[in-house]
Amino acid sequence: MTPAEMLRQMRADAPLVQCITNYVAMNIAANVVLAAGASPAMVHAVEEIPEFTPIAGALTINIGTVSAPWRDSMLLAAELARDKTIPWVLDPVAHFISDYRRQVAQDLLARRPTIVRGNASEILALAGEAGLGKGADSGDSVEAAEGAARMLAQRSGAVVAITGPLDFVTDGTRAAHLSGGSAWMPKVTALGCSLTALMGAYAAVGPAFNATLAALAHFKVAGTRAGAEATGPGSFQVHFLDALAATGPEDLAAVIRT
Ligand SMILES: Nc1ncnc2c1ncn2[C@@H]1O[C@H](COP(=O)(O)OP(=O)(O)O)[C@@H](O)[C@H]1O
Numbered sequence: 001m002t003p004a005e006m007l008r009q010m011r012a013d014a015p016l017v018q019c020i021t022n023y024v025a026m027n028i029a030a031n032v033v034l035a036a037g038a039s040p041a042m043v044h045a046v047e048e049i050p051e052f053t054p055i056a057g058a059l060t061i062n063i064g065t066v067s068a069p070w071r072d073s074m075l076l077a078a079e080l081a082r083d084k085t086i087p088w089v090l091d092p093v094a095h096f097i098s099d100y101r102r103q104v105a106q107d108l109l110a111r112r113p114t115i116v117r118g119n120a121s122e123i124l125a126l127a128g129e130a131g132l133g134k135g136a137d138s139g140d141s142v143e144a145a146e147g148a149a150r151m152l153a154q155r156s157g158a159v160v161a162i163t164g165p166l167d168f169v170t171d172g173t174r175a176a177h178l179s180g181g182s183a184w185m186p187k188v189t190a191l192g193c194s195l196t197a198l199m200g201a202y203a204a205v206g207p208a209f210n211a212t213l214a215a216l217a218h219f220k221v222a223g224t225r226a227g228a229e230a231t232g233p234g235s236f237q238v239h240f241l242d243a244l245a246a247t248g249p250e251d252l253a254a255v256i257r258t
């Protein structure tokens with residue numbers, strides 16, 4: 001499926017996306033998924049997961065503010081998604097900052113996510129390489145992490161996306177770059193987390209590589225448009241939600257280089 005077909009299908013189906021995300025991202029990620037055209041549900045109680053995960057079109061898991069009860073929910077939801085072949089997306093936010101978080105990320109990776117999305121420092125560390133990450137923010141260039149992404153994709157079976165000024169996506173064989181966006185994007189917290197949630201919406205309607213590419217392109221196109229209107233990170237956020245809703249299927253191809 002082309003990115004245009006993916007966007008049309010995603011809006012036609014408006015899939016239900018279960019997001020287990022962090023306290024910071026909860027609101028903006030839900031708004032991003034809604035603005036783009038799908039239906040988010042922030043459901044993380046371990047008691048609810050056996051009923052809810054099987055009816056979701058996709059699951060997204062983000063470890064940005066993980067603690068023990070959240071970890072249990074994440075592992076259970078990931079297992080259910082795998083068993084029921086529901087696509088699921090892993091966002092290993094700042095997983096290198098502590099042994100605890102590193103272990104949670106590895107335990108989730110072992111449950112075979114369909115897609116992994118992170119910034120360059122997160123992908124480098126997940127592949128076992130040294131990086132310069134500072135908490136949730138990247139300290140490494142996307143280019144420096146491309147080899148790690150290919151290796152991680154081959155080893156894990158996931159499609160791996162690195163975001164930054166120039167995005168990169170690979171399934172271990174195919175690869176693409178995406179340009180555009182805005183320098184305000186890393187200055188608005190949880191936009192990366194929100195992109196992970198949107199990847200779930202696309203993964204619910206088509207193959208993983210195509211879904212990842214379409215979600216990345218949707219963000220780059222909307223980011224470029226919002227950046228042209230914004231005067232700072234606050235107004236960027238408002239314009240960005242409008243731009244996600246206004247972006248059409250035929251807009252996506254322009255930002256992709258394969
Ligand atoms: N300097 C930049 N210029 C243009 N787009 C950017 C830039 N930095 C990040 N982005 C975009 O911002 C979105 C979130 O990516 P990123 O900031 O890397 O995630 P995270 O918040 O996880 O670190 C992606 O769509 C990415 O392409």
Ligand SMILES: Cc1ncsc1CCOP(=O)(O)O
Nearest residue numbers: 024064136189190191192193
């Ligand atoms: C600031 C912060 N701290 C813990 S999670 C989080 C949000 C990070 O979001 P993103 O990686 O998408 O910018």
Ligand SMILES: [Mg+2]
Nearest residue numbers: 186190191192
């Ligand atoms: Mg960020």
